[in-house]
Amino acid sequence: MIPMSFILAAQAAPEVIDRIPSGYNHFVIPFCVGIVFFLIWITVGCIRILLNIPHSDRLRFWKSLVSPVTIYKNLRDLFCDCLFHVKIWKRKPLLGYMHSAIAFGWFMLILLGHIEVALFVPKRLGISRSALFYPIFYRFFVWMNPGHTTLRGWVFFFLMDFFLLYVLSGIALAVFKRFRSLALGMKHTTKPSLADRVALYSLWLIFPMRLLAESFTADLSGGSFLTIPVNHLWHLIFGDKLWIMPSWWCYSICLGLFFAVMPFSRYMHILTEVLWILLRNAGIKPNHPRKGVAEAEIYACSSCGLCLDACPMNVQKKNLKYSSVYFIRFLRRHNERKINDIADKCLMCDKCHALCPVGVDAPALRRAQRATVNESIAYDYSYLGSAVPVHTATEGNAPEVMYFAGCMSHLTPRIIKSVEKVFNAAGVSYVFADEGGGICCGRPLMLAGRNDAAAKTIAANKKMIEESGCRTLVLSCPICFKIFKEEYGLKGVNVVHYTQYFNELIASGRLKPSMGRERLVYHDPCELGRGCNVYYEPRAALSQLATLVKASKEYDESLCCGGSLGSLTLDTRDRAKISETAVSSLMVNNPDKIVTACPLCLKTFSESVANSTHQVSPVRVVDFAEAISESIGN
Amino acid sequence: MKNNVLIVGGGPAGLEASSQLQRLGYNVILIERSAALGGHLAKWDRLFPSGVSAQDALKTLLGRIEGVKCFTDTEVQSINRLDKSYNVILSNGITVLADAVLMTTGFDLFEASRKEEYGYGIYNQVMTNADLEAYFRNHSDKRIDNPRRIGFVHCVGSRDEKAGCRSCSKVCCATAVKQAIEMKQAFPEADVFCFYMDLRLFGRHYEDMYLKAQKDYGIRFIRGRVAEVAENADGSLQVKAEDTVASKPLKVSLDLLVLMAGMRPSVSGRRVGELLEVPVEEDGYFSVREGIVSGQRSPLPGIFLAGAATGPKTLPDTLADARAAAVLVDDYLSGIFTEAKHYKNLVRELW
Numbered sequence: 013m014i015p016m017s018f019i020l021a022a023q024a025a026p027e028v029i030d031r032i033p034s035g036y037n038h039f040v041i042p043f044c045v046g047i048v049f050f051l052i053w054i055t056v057g058c059i060r061i062l063l064n065i066p067h068s069d070r071l072r073f074w075k076s077l078v079s080p081v082t083i084y085k086n087l088r089d090l091f092c093d094c095l096f097h098v099k100i101w102k103r104k105p106l107l108g109y110m111h112s113a114i115a116f117g118w119f120m121l122i123l124l125g126h127i128e129v130a131l132f133v134p135k136r137l138g139i140s141r142s143a144l145f146y147p148i149f150y151r152f153f154v155w156m157n158p159g160h161t162t163l164r165g166w167v168f169f170f171l172m173d174f175f176l177l178y179v180l181s182g183i184a185l186a187v188f189k190r191f192r193s194l195a196l197g198m199k200h201t202t203k204p205s206l207a208d209r210v211a212l213y214s215l216w217l218i219f220p221m222r223l224l225a226e227s228f229t230a231d232l233s234g235g236s237f238l239t240i241p242v243n244h245l246w247h248l249i250f251g252d253k254l255w256i257m258p259s260w261w262c263y264s265i266c267l268g269l270f271f272a273v274m275p276f277s278r279y280m281h282i283l284t285e286v287l288w289i290l291l292r293n294a295g296i297k298p299n300h301p302r303k304g305v306a307e308a309e310i311y312a313c314s315s316c317g318l319c320l321d322a323c324p325m326n327v328q329k330k331n332l333k334y335s336s337v338y339f340i341r342f343l344r345r346h347n348e349r350k351i352n353d354i355a356d357k358c359l360m361c362d363k364c365h366a367l368c369p370v371g372v373d374a375p376a377l378r379r380a381q382r383a384t385v386n387e388s389i390a391y392d393y394s395y396l397g398s399a400v401p402v403h404t405a406t407e408g409n410a411p412e413v414m415y416f417a418g419c420m421s422h423l424t425p426r427i428i429k430s431v432e433k434v435f436n437a438a439g440v441s442y443v444f445a446d447e448g449g450g451i452c453c454g455r456p457l458m459l460a461g462r463n464d465a466a467a468k469t470i471a472a473n474k475k476m477i478e479e480s481g482c483r484t485l486v487l488s489c490p491i492c493f494k495i496f497k498e499e500y501g502l503k504g505v506n507v508v509h510y511t512q513y514f515n516e517l518i519a520s521g522r523l524k525p526s527m528g529r530e531r532l533v534y535h536d537p538c539e540l541g542r543g544c545n546v547y548y549e550p551r552a553a554l555s556q557l558a559t560l561v562k563a564s565k566e567y568d569e570s571l572c573c574g575g576s577l578g579s580l581t582l583d584t585r586d587r588a589k590i591s592e593t594a595v596s597s598l599m600v601n602n603p604d605k606i607v608t609a610c611p612l613c614l615k616t617f618s619e620s621v622a623n624s625t626h627q628v629s630p631v632r633v634v635d636f637a638e639a640i641s642e643s644i645g646n
Numbered sequence: 647m648k649n650n651v652l653i654v655g656g657g658p659a660g661l662e663a664s665s666q667l668q669r670l671g672y673n674v675i676l677i678e679r680s681a682a683l684g685g686h687l688a689k690w691d692r693l694f695p696s697g698v699s700a701q702d703a704l705k706t707l708l709g710r711i712e713g714v715k716c717f718t719d720t721e722v723q724s725i726n727r728l729d730k731s732y733n734v735i736l737s738n739g740i741t742v743l744a745d746a747v748l749m750t751t752g753f754d755l756f757e758a759s760r761k762e763e764y765g766y767g768i769y770n771q772v773m774t775n776a777d778l779e780a781y782f783r784n785h786s787d788k789r790i791d792n793p794r795r796i797g798f799v800h801c802v803g804s805r806d807e808k809a810g811c812r813s814c815s816k817v818c819c820a821t822a823v824k825q826a827i828e829m830k831q832a833f834p835e836a837d838v839f840c841f842y843m844d845l846r847l848f849g850r851h852y853e854d855m856y857l858k859a860q861k862d863y864g865i866r867f868i869r870g871r872v873a874e875v876a877e878n879a880d881g882s883l884q885v886k887a888e889d890t891v892a893s894k895p896l897k898v899s900l901d902l903l904v905l906m907a908g909m910r911p912s913v914s915g916r917r918v919g920e921l922l923e924v925p926v927e928e929d930g931y932f933s934v935r936e937g938i939v940s941g942q943r944s945p946l947p948g949i950f951l952a953g954a955a956t957g958p959k960t961l962p963d964t965l966a967d968a969r970a971a972a973v974l975v976d977d978y979l980s981g982i983f984t985e986a987k988h989y990k991n992l993v994r995e996l997w
Contacts, residue, residue: 422763423763423874425765425769425876426762447876448876449876584807588810619760623809623810
C-alpha cells in the first residue's frame with residue numbers, strides 16, 4: 013500500500029485514496045444483514061399500510077404529495093418534528109437537546125458521509141456492490157494523502173467530528189436520563205420492553221464504537237479535533253499495535269444489531285414517523301385502532317413517555333399503566349383484553365395528543381378501539397323523529413341567536429340563568445332551543461365509540477337548527493360546542509361558544525361589565541381549549557371584570573377536572589384525586605374564585621372544593637357566564 | 647373524688663349520656679356550640695314512626711339533666727393530653743380537667759344546593775326536609791301556598807359517590823314517608839310523589855307507616871332518581887326522572903319539591919376531633935376502636951363516641967348509643983382509671 017501511495021502522490025496527488033481496492037471487508041456483513049432485513053421489513057410495512065387505507069384516502073394521500081401546501085407542511089414537520097424535535101425543545105429544553113442531538117446529529121453523519129463519498133470516491137456510490145455500506149464505513153476504506161489535504165477535506169473532517177461529538181453528548185444525556193429522569197424534566201419514564209432494551213443498548217454503543225473505530229484509523233484516513241487526539245492517546249497506550257479490525261467489527265455488529273431489532277422496538281418510530289407525518293398532513297383519519305393509518309400511527313410512537321407525565325390519571329402511580337404509551341404498546345402486541353381495559357379508562361382530555369412530539373392522536377385510537385367492542389343492547393331512537401323545531405323561520409323575524417344549553421347545562425341551572433341574564437342585558441334577541449329538554453349533541457356517544465347512535469342524534473338536532481332559520485348558534489357547553497363545530501356541518505350557521513359570543517358583546521360595547529377587585533383564575537376546559545383551540549376569548553372577557561391570575565398548568569397543558577364524560581370505567585375516588593390536583597394547580601396564586609366555562613368542570617370543581625375538608629373557607633367556583641352576569645349588576 | 651367527664655355536643659346523644667353519667671355520680675360538663683340545647687331535634691316537629699312531638703321528647707331529655715354543668719355558646723379552644731386525662735380550655739375561659747371525654751358531635755345536614763341539578767337555592771319552589779319541618783312548626787313558608795302536586799326526592803347527598811357521600815343516611819326514607827303523609831294531611835287534594843332508589847326503612851312499625859302512606863294516603867312511590875329540575879315560566883317545576891320499574895323516562899310538573907338532605911359528618915365536630923387527634927374514616931365520621939365488641943370507645947384511651955358522630959343513626963339508636971357510652975365511661979373511670987400504677991398496662995389490655 014505504501015509504495016502505491018507514493019506513486020499517486022507524485023502524480024495527481026488526490027486527497028483521498030481508495031485504500032482497499034475491492035471496497036469490501038468481511039466486517040461489514042453484520043451491518044449489511046441488519047440493514048437489508050430492516051429495509052425489506054419497512055418496505056413491506058409501507059405497502060401493507062397503503063393497501064389497508066380505503067381507496068378514497070389513498071387517492072387523497074397521493075394528491076397531498078404533490079400539493080404545494082402539504083409539501084410545505086410535510087417539509088416543515090419533517091424537519092421540526094423528526095430532526096429537531098421542536099415540540100420537546102419548547103417544553104423541556106434539555107430533553108429536546110437530547111432528542112435532537114441523536115436524531116439530527118445522526119442524520120448529519122449519514123448525509124455528510126454520503127457527500128464525502130460522492131466528492132472523493134464517487135465510483136463507490138450509485139449502483140455499485142459497495143453502495144450499501146461504503147459511505148457508512150468510509151473512514152475504514154480510504155487513506156488520506158497527508159500532504160494534500162485541502163480546505164474542503166478539513167471542513168469535512170471537522171464536521172464529521174463535530175456531529176459525532178454532538179451525537180455523543182446526546183447519548184450521554186440519554187444514559188444519564190435512564191437513571192435520573194427527573195433532571196431532564198420527566199417524572200415518569202416508560203418501562204422498556206426486551207427488544208427496546210436490546211435496541212437501546214446497541215444504540216448507546218454505536219457512537220462510542222464509531223469514535224473508537226474512527227480514532228484507531230485516524231492516522232490513516234484522517235480526522236479532526238476529536239479523533240486525532242484520541243488516536244494519539246491510543247498510540248500512547250498501545251504503541252503501534254492498534255485494534256483496528258476488532259473495533260470496526262464491533263461498530264458494524266452494533267449497527268447490524270440495532271437495525272435487526274428496530275422493527276420490534278420503539279425505535280421503529282424513526283422512520284415510521286415520516287410516513288405518519290405524510291399521512292397526517294394528508295388529513296387521513298384512522299377508522300380502526302390498528303389497521304391502515306392507525307398502524308403507521310402506532311409505530312410512529314417513540315415510547316418517549318412524555319404522555320406519562322401529561323396524563324391526569326397519573327397523579328396516582330397505579331394508573332400509569334393506562335397511559336397512551338402503553339395503550340399503543342399493547343395495540344402493537346395485539347393484547348385484546350388489556351387494550352379494551354385501557355381504552356375505556358381514558359378521560360379523553362387530549363393532553364397526551366397535545367404534548368406528543370410526534371402528534372400521535374392516542375385518544376382517537378382509543379375511540380376507534382371502543383367502537384370495535386360489540387354492543388348488543390339495542391337502543392330505541394324512534395323518539396328523535398318527533399323532535400320539533402322551537403322556532404320556524406319566516407321572513408325577517410328570525411331571532412339574532414339560538415341558544416342550545418345541552419344536557420350538562422341543564423344540570424347546572426345557574427349557567428342557564430346567567431346566560432339568559434346576559435342576553436337580556438345586552439339586548440340580544442334569542443331563542444332557547446332546548447328549554448323544555450333537548451336531544452343529546454352526540455359527543456358523549458362518540459366518546460364512547462357509539463358513532464352510529466351519535467349520527468342519529470346529530471341528524472335530529474341538525475334538522476331542528478336548520479329549520480329554525482337562526483344564523484348564530486350559541487352553546488354553553490364545550491362538549492356540545494366541539495361536536496356542533498366539527499361534525500354537524502351546519503351551513504351558514506355561525507357556531508360559537510358563549511365565551512366567544514360574550515367577548516364579542518363586550519368588545520362591541522353591547523355589554524359593559526364593571527371592573528371588580530377580585531382575583532380570578534380561569535380553568536381551560538379540555539374540550540374548549542385543546543378540543544377547539546379557544547384560549548383567548550374567555551381570558552379577554554374576564555380581564556374586563558377582574559384581575560386574572562395564573563394557574564400552574566394552563567392553556568394546552570391545563571389539567572382535566574376529573575369529571576370528564578370520556579372515561580367509561582374510571583372510579584369516583586380516582587376522579588376525586590384528579591380533581592384535587594387540578595384545583596391545587598388553579599389555587600397556586602390564591603385567587604378568590606375559580607372560573608370555568610364548562611358545566612361539567614363547574615360541577616366537578618364545586619364538588620371537589622366542597623368535599624375537601626382541609627380548607628377553612630373554600631374558594632368559590634363559578635361559571636364564566638355567572639362571572640359576567642355578576643359584573644353587569646341587575 | 648368525683649371524676650370529671652366532658653361531653654362535647656348538646657344534642658339528644660349528649661343530653662342522654664350526661665343525664666346517665668350524672669346519675670352514676672360523675673361530675674358532668676356538657677358543652678354546646680349553639681345557643682340552645684337539643685341539636686337537630688330542637689328544629690323538628692314530629693317524629694316517625696308514631697308522630698310524637700319532637701319538642702315533648704326534647705323536654706323529657708332536658709328534664710333529666712339536673713346537676714349537669716351546661717355551657718351553651720361554648721366551643722373547645724384547645725386540648726392537652728396529660729398523663730391520663732385531658733386539659734381542655736373552653737372558649738368561655740373555663741378550663742376543664744376531664745378524665746374522660748365523650749364526643750356527641752352529631753351530624754350536619756347535607757347542603758342541598760350542592761346538588762345543583764335539583765335547583766335548591768336557584769328555583770323558588772324547592773325546599774329541604776328541614777325547611778319543611780320548620781314549616782310544620784310555625785305554619786308559614788312562602789313556598790307553600792296550597793300546593794297541588796308535591797314531590798319528595800330521597801337520597802340527596804346520601805348514597806351518592808359523586809357528592810362524596812357514599813353511606814346511607816338511614817333516616818331520610820322514614821322521614822320522607824312521614825313528611826309525605828303530613829303533607830297529604832295538610833293538603834288532602836294534593837298529589838304526592840316520592841322518588842326513591844331503594845326504600846331503606848327497617849325499624850319497628852316503619853313498614854306499617856309505609857303501607858299506610860300507600861293505602862290510606864295514596865302517595866305514589868316512583869323508583870328512580872330525579873335527573874334534573876327546571877323552572878317553568880309560572881314558577882312551577884318541571885321534574886325529569888326515570889321510572890325504573892316501568893323502564894320509562896318520566897316528566898312531571900310539580901308545585902313543590904322537597905329534597906331529603908342526608909347526614910354529613912359535623913364540620914365543627916371534626917374540628918374538635920382534630921384537636922383530640924381522634925382518627926376519622928374515609929367517610930368523614932370518627933372511627934371507633936376496631937372490633938365489634940368495643941362499642942363506643944374511640945381508638946384513644948379515655949375518649950368515647952356516641953350518636954351520629956360515628957355514622958348516621960335514628961333517634962332511638964342515638965339514645966341507646968348514648969346510654970351504652972355512659973356505661974363504658976363508667977367502666978373505664980371505675981376500673982382502668984383508678985388503678986394509677988397499672989394504668990398503662992390496663993389500657994393496653996382492656997381498652
